[in-house]
Amino acid sequence: MYGFxxxxxxxxxxxxxxxxxWMELVGEMxxxxxxxxxxxxxEESMIPLIAQTLSKMLQxxxxxxxxxxxxxxxxxxxxxxxxQITKVLGRRICDFINSLxxxxxxxxxxxxxxxxxxxxxxxxxxxxxxxxxxxxxKYFGYIHYVRGLxxxxxxxxxNLHDSVVxxxxxxxxxxxMHGIIRIKFQNGSVGKQGAWMPAxxxxxSVTPVSVNSDxxxxxxxxxxxxxxxxxxxxxxxxxxxxxxxxVGKKVTDFFVLTKPIGMPLSWTFVSINNKFTQMKNRPxxxxxxxxxxxxQILGPEHxxxxxxxxxxxxxxxRGTSAFLxxxxxxxxxxxxxxxxxxxMKDVGLYISDxxxxxxxxxxxMAGPQQSAELKIALNMEQGKTAKMEETLEELEKENRKTDxxxxxxxxxxxxxxxxxxxxxxxLAEMFPDVTVLFSDIxxxxxxxTRITPMEVVCILNTIYTxxxxxxxxxxVFKVETIGDGYMAVSGAPVRTKExxxxxxxxxxxxxxGIRHVKNPADGELIRIRIAIGIHSGGVVxxxxxxxxxxxxxxxxTVNTASRxxxxxxxxxxxxxxxxxxxxxxxx
Numbered sequence: 001m002y003g004f005x006x007x008x009x010x011x012x013x014x015x016x017x018x019x020x021x022w023m024e025l026v027g028e029m030x031x032x033x034x035x036x037x038x039x040x041x042x043e044e045s046m047i048p049l050i051a052q053t054l055s056k057m058l059q060x061x062x063x064x065x066x067x068x069x070x071x072x073x074x075x076x077x078x079x080x081x082x083x084q085i086t087k088v089l090g091r092r093i094c095d096f097i098n099s100l101x102x103x104x105x106x107x108x109x110x111x112x113x114x115x116x117x118x119x120x121x122x123x124x125x126x127x128x129x130x131x132x133x134x135x136x137x138k139y140f141g142y143i144h145y146v147r148g149l150x151x152x153x154x155x156x157x158x159n160l161h162d163s164v165v166x167x168x169x170x171x172x173x174x175x176x177m178h179g180i181i182r183i184k185f186q187n188g189s190v191g192k193q194g195a196w197m198p199a200x201x202x203x204x205s206v207t208p209v210s211v212n213s214d215x216x217x218x219x220x221x222x223x224x225x226x227x228x229x230x231x232x233x234x235x236x237x238x239x240x241x242x243x244x245x246x247v248g249k250k251v252t253d254f255f256v257l258t259k260p261i262g263m264p265l266s267w268t269f270v271s272i273n274n275k276f277t278q279m280k281n282r283p284x285x286x287x288x289x290x291x292x293x294x295x296q297i298l299g300p301e302h303x304x305x306x307x308x309x310x311x312x313x314x315x316x317x318r319g320t321s322a323f324l325x326x327x328x329x330x331x332x333x334x335x336x337x338x339x340x341x342x343x344m345k346d347v348g349l350y351i352s353d354x355x356x357x358x359x360x361x362x363x364x365m366a367g368p369q370q371s372a373e374l375k376i377a378l379n380m381e382q383g384k385t386a387k388m389e390e391t392l393e394e395l396e397k398e399n400r401k402t403d404x405x406x407x408x409x410x411x412x413x414x415x416x417x418x419x420x421x422x423x424x425x426x427l428a429e430m431f432p433d434v435t436v437l438f439s440d441i442x443x444x445x446x447x448x449t450r451i452t453p454m455e456v457v458c459i460l461n462t463i464y465t466x467x468x469x470x471x472x473x474x475x476v477f478k479v480e481t482i483g484d485g486y487m488a489v490s491g492a493p494v495r496t497k498e499x500x501x502x503x504x505x506x507x508x509x510x511x512x513g514i515r516h517v518k519n520p521a522d523g524e525l526i527r528i529r530i531a532i533g534i535h536s537g538g539v540v541x542x543x544x545x546x547x548x549x550x551x552x553x554x555x556x557t558v559n560t561a562s563r564x565x566x567x568x569x570x571x572x573x574x575x576x577x578x579x580x581x582x583x584x585x586x587x
Contacts, residue, residue: 001041001042001043001044001046001047002038002039002040002041002042002111002113002114003036003037003038003039003040003041003042004038004039004080004111005047005073006036006042006046006047007035007036007038007076008069008072008073008076008077009047009050009069009072010022010035010036011072011076012068012069012072012073012076013025013054015072016068016072017058020416021054021057021058024057025050025053025054025057028053028057029049029050029053032393035392039111041113044137047069047139047141047142048139048141051065051066051069051141062141062144063141063144064144065141066141066142066144066145066148067144067145067147067148067151068148069145069148070144070145070146070147070148070149070150070151070152071148071149071151071152072148072152073145073148073149073152074086074149074152074153074156075152075156083156085103085106086103086153086157087156087157089102089103092158092189093129093150093153093154093157093158093160093183093185094121094124094129096153096157096158097119097120097121097129097131097150098119098120098121100119101116101118101119101120101259101260104116104117105318115135115136115137117133117134117135117136117137117142117146117261118133118134118135118259118260118261118262118263119131119132119133119134119260120132120260122180124187125187126186126187126188127184127185127186127187128163128182128183128184128185128187129182129183129187130168130180130181130182130183131180131181131183132178132179132180132181132260133146133178133179133180133181134173134176134177134178134179134260134261134262134263135176135177135261136175136176136177136261137177138172138177139177140170140177140179142177143167143170143177143179143181144167146179146181147165147166147167147181148165150165150181150183151163151165151183154183154185160183160185162185162186163183163184163185164183164184164185165181165182165183165184166181166182166184167179167180167181167182168180168181168182173262174262176261176262178262213234216331217234217235217236217237218236218237220236220333220334221236221237221238221239221353221354222236222238222239222317222319222334222335222336223235223236223239223331223332223333223334224236224239224246224251224290224317224331224332224334225324225327225329225330225331225332226251226329226330227327227328227329228267228328228329229250229267230250230251230252230265230266230267231248231249231250231251232246232247232248232249232250232251233247233327233329234247235247237353238336238349238353238354239317241348241349241353242315242347242348242349243292251265251290252265252266254292254293255290255291255292255293255317256290256291256293257269257288257289257290258289258290258291258316259288259289259318260288265290288318288319288320288321288332288334289316289317289318289337290316290317290318290332290334291314291315291316291317292314292315292316293314315336315347316336316337316338317332317334317335317336317337318334318335318336318337319332319333319334319335320332320333321333335354336349336354403415409549409550409551410543410549410550410551411477411493411494411551413493413494414427414493414543414551418543427542427543428540428541428542428543429492429493429540429541429542430538430539430540431491431492431493431495431538431539431540431541432538433491433495433497433499433536433537433538434489434490434491434492434499434536434537434538434539434553434557435489435490435491435499435500435502435503435504435534435535435536435579435582436487436488436489436503436534436535436536436537436539436553436557436558436561437476437486437487437488437489437503437506437507437532437533437534437561438485438486438487438532438533438534438561438562438564438565439467439485439486439507439510439530439531439532439533439565440484440485440486440530440531440565440566441463441484441528441529441530442528442529442530442531442570442571443529443570444483444484447459447526447528459517459526459528460484462517463514463517463528464481464486466510466513466514466517467486467488467510467513470506470509470510470513471488471506473506474490474502474503474505474506475490475494475496475502476488476489476490476502476503476506477489477490477492477493477494477551479550479551479552479553480550480552488503488506489503489539489541489553490502490503492539492541492553493541493551499536499582500534500536500579500582500583501582501583503534503579504534504573504575504579504583507532507534507573508573510530510532511530511532511571511572511573514528514529514530529570529571530570530571531565531566531568531569531570531571531572531574532565532568532572532573532574533561533562533563533564533565533566533567533568533573533574533575534561534564534573534574534575534576534579535557535560535561535564535575535576535578535579536557536576536578536579536582537555537556537557537560537578538555538557539553539554539555539557539558540553540554540555541553541554560576561576564576
């Protein structure tokens with residue numbers, strides 16, 4: 001799967017659910033980067049995993065998520081100029097769907113490793129149309145991706161705002177996933193002639209023209225005509241030069257149908273298109289591709305064809321089909337497809353074998369130069385993309401460091417609101433039920449006189465590291481440290497009914513943990529005692545100032561908790577009656 005499709009998904013998540021959801025998804029899935037290189041091929045499992053993870057996060061079905069992805073892809077490609085192609089694919093939605101294979105064929109020039117699906121319309125009536133979707137990918141969510149894509153295209157290019165796209169059937173046919181999709185809309189074009197049709201009908205009635213079959217086959221040297229029994233009636237000179245024994249044999253002995261994907265080369269498939277052709281009174285613009293399954297026979301003896309080896313060169317014929325009513329036969333009007341001129345030579349064909357009106361002549365001769373220029377341009381773009389990815393990755397790392405530092409100073413919830421531009425006054429809140437803790441080291445001044453200033457810093461760092469670990473364990477917010485004093489709160493900024501219980505449990509472990517603090521100079525245990533005071537009540541909390549911003553608490557609850565600590569004893573926890581009552585209620 002190319003990064004181009006994955007980038008459209010990133011853009012969709014940002015637009016539909018916000019950047020925060022995408023960042024959460026990146027963390028959940030363990031991605032190394034937040035974006036993708038559009039020309040890089042990624043694992044096929046990426047999109048199914050993204051859809052499954054997002055479904056669990058948002059409580060939305062995978063089908064609905066894939067529908068959103070597909071719909072957004074149509075708008076996303078506009079930023080790359082592909083809407084200039086999609087809006088002229090067909091005069092109507094029916095033609096648009098039948099031309100999607102041609103579009104994928106065009107895109108494959110830029111994306112060589114693409115695994116294109118195939119589409120073709122089976123029926124069309126005054127209430128809509130039904131089309132088939134085949135893909136080598138085995139995740140059924142892609143059917144809903146196509147559903148979203150077609151729905152958006154119907155609105156964007158054909159103003160079918162009331163259209164409804166439904167999945168009629170989905171199944172696995174061997175290695176191919178097959179889906180049948182119905183588009184419901186008021187289809188006023190069925191049976192309606194275009195403005196040019198009366199003039200064309202009159203012209204043909206006045207000047208009827210009959211064309212000899214030799215003229216047609218010389219004009220289209222790679223055409224094949226076969227009947228209902230699949231036997232080849234006749235074919236163009238280009239086909240005869242490659243397969244001299246083809247006429248009179250079954251076309252299925254020489255070729256398989258490779259487009260549309262997963263469809264057998266059979267009269268059943270052909271007859272579906274015949275009925276469609278007769279109903280519409282015009283040729284079907286479905287891309288058809290046949291690939292040879294036998295080794296080319298060029299010798300004069302023409303022995304029976306034998307099955308092709310895996311490493312043999314295949315002849316690919318690509319074009320469209322038409323029903324010849326007078327012959328009760330079908331003509332495949334094709335053009336050979338070559339990746340390069342070496343392949344052309346390997347199958348025994350030359351440019352002179354192609355018809356003069358076939359644009360393939362010009363493409364083959366101009367191809368090497370254009371291919372080289374395209375490769376240079378592509379390499380330059382990939383280089384720029386890779387450099388941009390490195391820059392974005394470094395920027396993302398720095399952003400994560402900045403966020404980590406910010407979240408260590410103020411609560412994440414408050415920081416996110418500040419980043420969105422909210423003012424400090426708007427962030428102030430009243431919390432009626434919180435529990436505040438103060439702690440202080442008893443006799444800290446005397447301890448400082450016996451050790452160096454650097455050792456004082458080391459001891460405080462050791463003590464506060466223990467307290468910080470405990471605050472994370474009990475989901476308590478550390479407000480600040482002043483000298484040897486430590487202040488924490490539970491119930492703000494995240495409200496909880498268990499605020500008194502959490503602070504009390506943390507206080508007990510603080511007293512236990514302080515007994516194991518060692519002197520960093522000699523590794524000996526230091527006899528340190530702390531006094532802890534706790535009180536519950538209401539506070540006002542918010543961010544104040546513009547420099548060295550902190551999340552601060554205000555109110556009598558803070559003052560009372562501080563007095564509980566200052567009137568307490570070392571090695572003990574002094575709680576107010578309010579805290580006691582809170583603890584009794586939570587038991």
